[in-house]
Amino acid sequence: MVSRKLFHELIDPHSVVKILNKFVDLRPSGVEEVSISEAFGRVLAEDVRARYDSPPFDRSEVDGYAVVSESVAGADEDSPATLKVVGKVGVGEEPLVEVGLGEAVEVDTGAVIPRGADAVVMAEYTKELSNGRLLVFKSITSGENIARAGSDIARGEVVLRKGTIIGAAEIASLAAAGISKVRVYRKVRAGIISIGNELRPPGNSLRIGEVFDVNAYSISASLRELGCDVATYGIIPDNEDKIKEVVKKALKENDIVITSGGTSAGIKDLTYRVLNELGRPGVIIHGVKLKPGKPTVVAVINNKVVIGLPGFPLSAMMSFKVVAIPIISRLMGVNPSLLKAFKVRARLARRLTGVKGRNVLVPVALNVRPGSNELLAYPVRFRSGSIHVLTYADGFIEVREDTGIIEAGTFVNVELFRGNWVPPSIVCIGSHDYLMETILYEYVGSNELIKYVPAGSMGGLTAVSSGEADVGGTHILDEETNEYNIPIIKKLGMSGKVRLVRGWIREIGLVIPKGNPKGIKGLEDLLRDDVLFINRNKGSGTRVLIDMKLKEIAKRRGIPFNRIKRVIKGYWNEVRTHTAVAAAVSQGRADVGVAIKWAAKLYGLDFIKIGDEIYDIAINRESLSKDCIKRLVEFLGSNELKKVVKRFEGYRLLKNSGEFIL
């Protein structure tokens, strides 16, 4: 170990480039000339000056008559000026006439102004007579309706500056200035290597312990989005020699190499050791103050950078955004802030607490509140290995290491995951339901943007009452009153925020393989040694029901509920939807689960009814003013709902379905 390297000292991710600058020259590898049709997304390597004026000549901005302004001085509706029409100039034509006092020349929009004229009268203020005379009903000032040559872009003027990312508007300016080719920086070539014995490419099957390689695909896509050329080197097992060989090859063929995996202490810091042996100066940064993303390694080998990202996909993506993009921006020749995803300012919906010594990246979901029309950012809770959060969340907040608590209501900068975040017409978070999904996607919002997130009844109520969601389905039974949904909303003090529309009944029961090979008869069979159960997630209405029924069994048998939970095989195996339960049973991963009848039917499974449950629709009070929610409420109270319900076996309506019951 050499002393100048910063081992085991976590580095502020925002100083990585500054530190690297001492070891390597971060700049584009070269310049090439491309035609403007191929320049989209490229980075200008020089200031571009206009070759021609724009417009290239004094140009009429309207259809009308070019005149000497003095000729129509004082003209108005009552006393028009009479001029002699001496010619016409069409678009693209060279004027063959001159305009004198008392004369007019017809010009089209875009035509050259003939010599002598200093203004153009719009056609609508004139009347051409049959004798070649023209009445003008309006006086004009010198220069009116004429765009002077070079007034928009003057020849020699800087049109675009070095470092500009060329978009459609920039291409328009280049073309208008007569430029057909530009010098741009060579594209950055990036090599991608996935490291790990456990990795398998998607599309294959998995053995126990294996996971799909995600980073090769997501990091490649992110790099291509930036405009880099990407070469992938596949999945390399945890073998030092093989990793060395591939990194060496990738370094030769690329401007930068990005690996993922092999950076955590658990696998003995494989990437760190390999990168430190491959060449001078080796590893410069070994761990950053970032959460998720801490085990990030940055090395410089033979004047090229190698970035070792963590293996977990979300960590890899976050580290890519915060650590890799600023490095790559230098190689691309652009200001790093131009490569950052768009930032929006939003009000934080829930308080956040900073973590000492770490910059924490907190994924957030966005929603616009109809009352205040404000953009709110809802922190998303997630596990470090989560992928789902990447599609569910809209962006992230960075909570810097010196931050204590950020109170709800504070304005925060949200860096978006996608460039085009648009407020959804409906955000629906809650218990998963087929009928609800069908109503939303087929009937209420077939042309709308819908965000539908299954998160259980409790997750739904929390989201709806906070405004993160406009609407959410819930089916939580109150054990005391034996009533659905209303008691829990009251108990949680949510009545002021939430209204409730009566929904429908769903038959719920045990879902078992066709033919019931294990002869399951009821919930008591879960206690059997040879039966593997698949449970639902905490917070779901179904889980509440399952636990209630199991408590009854526990009581009957005189054993503690906690012991029952341990006895049931698979009790801790939680999935989030009815579909997932049915899928697990149909694929043999479990022998039995609890789900609604319709899920059993979809997967061709047998079903043993254990009860009816009521699924109601909670709506945020402010959201009631949204068009889509109005349409939803209307649909829930309509006759059409009755027709739709018939498509779903095990569903039926109540007398007060569609009515506000809270």
Place this chain on the structure above:
Amino acid sequence: MVSRKLFHELIDPHSVVKILNKFVDLRPSGVEEVSISEAFGRVLAEDVRARYDSPPFDRSEVDGYAVVSESVAGADEDSPATLKVVGKVGVGEEPLVEVGLGEAVEVDTGAVIPRGADAVVMAEYTKELSNGRLLVFKSITSGENIARAGSDIARGEVVLRKGTIIGAAEIASLAAAGISKVRVYRKVRAGIISIGNELRPPGNSLRIGEVFDVNAYSISASLRELGCDVATYGIIPDNEDKIKEVVKKALKENDIVITSGGTSAGIKDLTYRVLNELGRPGVIIHGVKLKPGKPTVVAVINNKVVIGLPGFPLSAMMSFKVVAIPIISRLMGVNPSLLKAFKVRARLARRLTGVKGRNVLVPVALNVRPGSNELLAYPVRFRSGSIHVLTYADGFIEVREDTGIIEAGTFVNVELFRGNWVPPSIVCIGSHDYLMETILYEYVGSNELIKYVPAGSMGGLTAVSSGEADVGGTHILDEETNEYNIPIIKKLGMSGKVRLVRGWIREIGLVIPKGNPKGIKGLEDLLRDDVLFINRNKGSGTRVLIDMKLKEIAKRRGIPFNRIKRVIKGYWNEVRTHTAVAAAVSQGRADVGVAIKWAAKLYGLDFIKIGDEIYDIAINRESLSKDCIKRLVEFLGSNELKKVVKRFEGYRLLKNSGEFIL
């Protein structure tokens, strides 16, 4: 003419799709399967369900020891639990051991949880002893640090919905769910045709009356940005038969055809007539309530759409955004709002007035004000043929036809021209100056985003006092006091908003070709018949000086100033920078202009000094708190400035250079 068509009735651009739906089925032309590495930017043609759980097994989220939570109940720093280490599971390995009460198995982050264990203790809360025993200093709850199989994404769950645009985050989800191929909509093939005798491809030279074809390039780039395949059919002259032939061919080869030009009354509605004759039902929409963009034609021919955009590039771009994108979105299979550029909410900086019967698209420049940290939108004044505005403005506001006045301070939605608008570190709007440009780009903000807009001294003062710009150079002489800059700021009542730093002296004079072929001696020569002048734009300090000197000449000669203006050939030819003046003279487009000595030197021209002028730097008071502005003020007062000034001939400092003089 057939009655069902909507001739000469301007259509609300936002109802175009609804009207078209009666004539044509706007939907994707087909579906194809692509691998997820090629799926970036494509549109999903089906709901995608997970093939595997994610995680695919119960997985440790930390480096530590898998245990039965009961084994460590009550453990703390003072009374650790002692367990027996019975094995280890690395990442990717199948566990070969089970964990019983009192036992522990070492696990890496990402490893499979061995049977029996229901929680993982983090390594940092443990100490492994040499005898194979483990001390655990913390109790944990069941399930802690374990991600259950399927808890993130469950097999069978909808991962992504039909109509989703696939980005890096979506690719990550697909890979994690084990999916290697997805069904996406076929790319939309669009044919681009430019119509007009006056058009020439960039890179060529122009004859009088000709302009460069801009739309083929900018519309192609916009289409490619959306993910379309583009075929360009070149420039077609204003000839009905030729246009028909090419449109026919393009219709055969593409899903949609977009032409530009030939839609205005001036050229007799060429596009309209051609499209109406090519097939049934022909032109459906003939003019939209849009400004700019009114002469937009939409036709349906043989079940395909042809859009005729106006010829002026800005109009074409605006019509493309408002009229074409919603149509193309249907062909792509995505919700149109997803294709719109990002919208930001900003406060309108100046009042705007709506136009009756037109949706007006007003380009705006954005700036964040340091005082309030608010985003302000500054409406940009422009001529209809402008291109420059596309690179200068950041986006546009749509003022709907039923809008009267929108007061300054109102919140408005700004649709961005680019996806990645970032607040510039410095916005400098004002009189163009080489030294100022050099200071900004080379010394103050070499790593910063700078927006530098030459707009003349008056334009600069207005922008700086309103906050549109942070800083701007000005050199306006007050005729009464013979003093520079301070009097005008006071007269305009801007002192409360603006501070002024003393800048430098620039020698100003007549710029003439090397050797002075026309024997020009002074400004009086502008009155000569054989001398062609190039003037500066109104509002520039140089223009004020020119007019002042010309007024003196007028007085001496006893002729009215207005008459002098008419006598001088080229007086109305205005350009916006010193460079543009020098360029015009060096290229023979003018015989003489007024510019600073440095511009003459840059272009190898002769120079006849007519005076000295003082160029000062106006700074918005609120902007003084910005880091970059602080650095600018510091630099202006530094010794380094003295060194830099020496690089510019004709520049010199004053005693109080760098001091605040207001």
